[in-house]
Amino acid sequence: MRRLLIVMALFAAQPAVADSNMPPAYWANRQLPDAKQEARAQALMDELRCLVCQGQSISDSDAELAGDMRDLVRRRIAAGESPKQIRSWLIERYGSWISYRPTTEAAAWPLWLAPLFLIGAGAYLVRRRIKARAPN
Known part of the structure; x- marks a missing residue:
């Protein structure tokens, strides 16, 4: 009985559900086929702060949310939106803190x-x- 309680305590101490079982977003770790679009997306991702890591950009972070944000940026760039429009939308949604670019x-x-x-x-x-x- 005591061993069972120890095993259960050790299992409960594990971050078993810290990450989801969902596969990463499609464009999270893939580059866009158009090199110019990918360069614009990469430049924007370098300027956006990861909401989980807070000290890293979304291009450097391994957090699942950062992958989702990379996917969002690449999809919007591929759809024809400008980096300025995407940055404005993200700032409107998450606040100016998300951008490494200084605000005025x-x-x-x-x-x-x-x-x-x-x-x-x-x-x-x-x-x-x-x-x-x-x-x-």
């Missing part, structure tokens, strides 16, 4: 201005310290 939204202005402010404040403090140490 008003909410992001502090992120753009903070380094300039910090450099200016540092220069002011250095200048003030140098003046304080200089003999009169």
Whole structure:
């Protein structure tokens, strides 16, 4: 009985259902036949963040969701959509966080201005310290 409980505990500890049993999406790991379309798709996939891994682009990630997103990008490129349209649709659906390309939204202005402010404040403090140490 004790062995059975140990085996059941070990089995339950396994991530048995972490991945689905579904096969990967058709275009997840295949290239488009048209080299120009594939180049556009690849460039876009390099700019999109994986929603699961968060630190990788969908072109680098092995996550199942990243494969689904690669499939979506390739299908839309093959259907004639531009990378800009696809990126806009994904940003509308998942938010601007999904894109590695910086945004110019008003909410992001502090992120753009903070380094300039910090450099200016540092220069002011250095200048003030140098003046304080200089003999009169």
